[in-house]
Amino acid sequence: MSTASNVKLNKVEVLDSETILWFHVRYTPGNWISIPDQSFIQPVGSKEKLFIVSADGIPVNEQFTMPESGEVSYKLVFPKIDESVAKIDYGEGNEGGTWFIYDIQLKPELFQSILPEKLSGSWFRSENAQWEISLFDSVAIYNSQVWKYGSYSEKDGIAKIELKRDAMKKDVYARLVSDSICMIGESPSSMTAYSNRPDESAIPADEDLFESSVFQVDTVTYRGYIRNFSPRYAQRTGMVYVNNAVVGQQISHLIRIADDGSFEAKFPNCNAQNVLVRLPFFYGTIFLEPGKTTFQLFDNNSQNPVLFMGDCARINTDLHRLKDIRSFNYDEMRARILDFSPQEYKAWCDDLQQRDYEELAKHGKEYPLSARAKQVKSLEFDYRNAERLLSYTMQKVSAWRQENKIPNDQWQIDFKPEKPDSSYYDFLTNDFANNPLGVMTAEYYFFINRLMYSDVLRDDGSNVGLTTLDIIKELRKTGYQFTADEEKLALLQEEVSSTEYDELQKEFQEKYKEQAQAFRENHEDTLKHFYQENRGKRVTPEMMEAYLAEQHIELTEEDQAYLVALKAFNKEPLMAKVHRLQSEVGGSVRTFHDDHRAFVNELFAKRRIETRNKQIQTVLGIQPGLATDIMLSQDYCRPIVSEMTPVSDEKLKEMQAQINTPFIASYIALMNDATKAKIEENKKLAVAQINDVPENEGDDIFESIMKKYKGKVVYVDFWATWCGPCRSGIERIKPLKEEMKDENVAFVYITNQSSPKGTYDNMIPSISGEHYRVSEDEWNILSDKFKISGIPHYTLVGKNGNVINPHLPHLQNSELKAMLMKHVNE
Structure with missing residues (x-):
């Protein structure tokens, strides 16, 4: 078993x-490529590794x-092995090696298949060259299934091969x-x-070709076989990641690999x-x-290392041939984008897209590609390019930060890239955005994400904020019954609300619209923290000015002129009256x-959606359809699915009424029902240990939590229910926790109050491990202790309670297991 398909072991010489x-x-x-000096061979069953002595070539x-x-041959020399050794492993490097070869057999007589060698191998139908059967040493691949051998016999030159799988038996006949x-045949x-x-x-x-109606909820079956798989290989799982554009989430599904190398994953999907x-x-x-069913064979020792069988065999075979068509180079883009204007960047990206199309045409002349493979690949090129074009500003800022070594958590930067003009977005046509075939590519998922948050669809400068009176x-429209204090607040707010007040506000906003927008853009990152500190308070221009001075931010002449105008506006008699009354009810406003x-969050989201839909039509000319429905579906499904907060039937109908695509409307209901079922299922699991945060003295919150786990190696995950990468990471190590359930290891999860209590209670029963939901102050202390700038954040603690690594990187399960076991065994 080789873990590198591009590396072939051609010969082994066992000399004196x-x-x-x-x-x-x-x-x-x-x-x-590189050959590490810790590369080794190891007799199977022995703990001794024989490290590389020299190399030739x-x-x-x-x-x-x-x-x-693109080819090279070389030989690696190792110490002598004992003549009794029957099998060896090869490892590229010791700690942290990247690939291995297992069970290199030195004595051919060790295993004898019941099949004659002449029948062994993969066989393709002569009339269409499609792979339909493989007869290997110990298993056969047939009808998209892995079979074991029962018996073998020959009569009159015809072989009869009995295949067995569970309780099933099937005879296959062969004549060379x-x-x-x-x-x-059978x-x-x-x-x-x-x-x-x-x-x-x-x-x-x-x-x-694929028809336009691609949506259909049904079970996907993905099976396969890893030839020569070694049960000693550390990793026994894989993952399928589905970019679900309708939900706006990458959904992961676990693959478990059996001892014989076979695997299967079944999961529902919508297109x-x-x-x-x-x-x-x-x-x-x-x-x-x-x-439909897709079967994939991995045979790294064959001339055909990847083969496909089943319903989707033809399109997968073709797409696999086309997998390396990608003219775009991310590193080159990062190196050049700072010198590109928007139009220059667009021309560069379009040129690379055209190169991909030319390469596709070249493949089509050399190999009879199916129309569907060319269709899917073309869609991939188009939506991948659109996603890149929509990422211009983001990528340029990121490249500038990298060049100037500016960390991402430093909000205020002295760099404002040129914004693309309207002609830049001419690729965003109505048919392109609303093409239902687009969802067949993972790129459409990213395209929609970039479109939703693109500069061109951001606030057009109009006020989409919510005043207390708006709320x-x-x-009142909902029939809500106000408390006595709320009614008093409402009357005060309504008293200062008048046509004169509204006109005064409107006049100022229209007059200083550009200055206000420029001020927000100049200081948005710096003032984020300021607004958080003063949440619920009336923020004055004097307060903003003082805060910016404290942060050593130098105001432009335009900034100063805007603040002077804002101060004068606040001194208008009517505005002064409004501010005085707001001060009188300040505490109740915050409580309200x-x-x-x-x-308020729901209302704000509604207004944001209205603004986005207005912009997408008026600026881009994209009419309500699939794209706007998917954006809306993501807005609705994200809390339902990710935060596990299903909605009432009444609310569901309200959501569905705003969707034009019938399938998407019904899919939201399906996700709502699925979340309700998952919540009930989680209640039965109860694999999580929910802990009260122990009493602590200020800064010793972490030490107080860790006391419970003295004597164990502790993997600490700082996370939140709303954090997609956090949930993905938790799902990824789920099989590892099952593997290590009997080891001296604790998995501890710490979140804060930003994880809503209801969502938290619904979500964590299925997350095995030890759970803590700390206060904001406790979270701030932990964030300062471990310099947490983003989540997920991982920390490793030793058996003695001391922190081994405060910033543990993302690791594959096999690497994480090896690291944890290393400290368990110390």
Whole structure:
């Protein structure tokens, strides 16, 4: 079993004085490879590693640049092994090695298959070159399933092979015609010609395209087999990541790998699309369709290391051939974008997109690609390019930060990139944004995300904020019964609300609209913290001016002129009266806003959506349709799914009434019901240990929590219910926690009050581990202690209670397990 498909072990020489391994590598020309000086061979069953002595054809512990041919052969020399050794492993490096070869068999007589060697291998139907059966040493692949052998017999030159799977049995007959042709079938009279050297010219033309109605909720079945898989390999799971554009979330599904290398994942999905698969040594996209089965073979020791069978075999085979078409280079973009104007950046991206299309056409001339593969690949090019174009400002700011070594948590920066003008967005046509076929690519998910938060759809400068009176008016519309204090507040607010007041506000906003917008843009990042500190208070221009001075922010002449005008406006008799009354009820205003926070958030989101929909139509000319429905669905589904807060039937109908696409409207209801079911299921699981935060003296909050786990290695995860990467990380290590349930390791989860209590209570029952929900002050102390600038944030604590690593990086499960066990065994 080799974990690197581009590396072939061609020969092993076991000599009296040394052991030599001969390799041949295919890799991208110009990229480098390296042989670590801790590379080793190890007899299977032995703890002793024999480290590399020398190499021929490649240096040791140095970067080796691949030649133009993209191929290199070399040999590695190791110490002598005992002649009794039957199998060895090879590892590229000791701690932190990246790839391995397991069970290199030195004595051929160790294993004898019941099949004759002449029948072994993968067989392709002669009439269409499609892979339909593989007959390996110990298993067969047939009808998208892995089978074991029952018996083998031959009569009159025809072999009868009994296949078994669970309680099922099936007979397959085979008659070898030549070294490369074999007749195979389920009866001697129905055998068809197969070849182990597929003739690509026999692949039939396929002009069927996907229709526009791609949405369908059904179960996806993804199966596969890793040939020569070793049960000793540390990682026994993989993941499928589905970018669900309707929900606005990347949904992950676990793959468990059996001892024989077979695996299967079944999960519901709502449309055909490319999904990301991460297996122990495969990282790539697979095209899956609801209601259909896809089988994938990984055979790193074969000329065909990846093969597909099942309903989606043809499109996956073609897309796999096209997987490396990507002219865009992220590092090159980061190096050049600071010199690009918006139009120059657009021209550069469009040129790279055109190169991809030319490469696709080239492949189409060399190989009979299916129409659907070309269709999906073209959509991928288009939406990937659109996502890049919408990311111009973000990428330029990020590149500037990198060049000037400005950390992301430093909000205020002295850099304002040029904004694209309206002509820049001419690629955002109505048909492009609302094309239902777009969802078949993962890129559409990212395109919608960039479009939702693009500069062109941000606030157009009009006031979308909510005053206390706005909230009062909206609450009255719902029939809400005000308390006595709230009624007093409402009357005071309504007293100062008049046509004169509204006209005065409108006049000032219109006159100073550009200055106000410029001031916000100049100081938005700096004032975020200021607004948080003064939440619920009336913020005056004098207060803002003083705070900016404290932060050593130098105001421009335009900033100063705007603040002078704002001060004068506040001194108008009517405005002064409003501010005086607001001061009189200041405390009740804060209480009122706190008591109705959920209502206010919903109301603000509604106004934000209205502004976005107005902008997308008036600025871009994109009419209500799939794109706006998906944006709206994401707004609604995010709290339902991610925060596990289902809505009432009445609220659900209100949401659905705003959706034009019937499938999306029904899908929101499906997600709402699924969340309700998951909450009930979680209540039954109860694998989480919910802890009260122990009493502590100020800064010793962390030490107080850790006392409970003395003697254990502790993996601490600082997270929040609303944080997508946090939840993804928790899901990723779920199988690892199951593997390590009997080890001396504790998994501790710490969140703060930003995780709503209801969401927290619904979510954590299914998260095994020890849980704490700390106060804001306690969270601030922890954030300061571990310099937490973003979540998820991981920390490792030793058995003695001392912090081993305050900033633990993201690790693969196998790496994390090895690290945890290292400290467990110390």
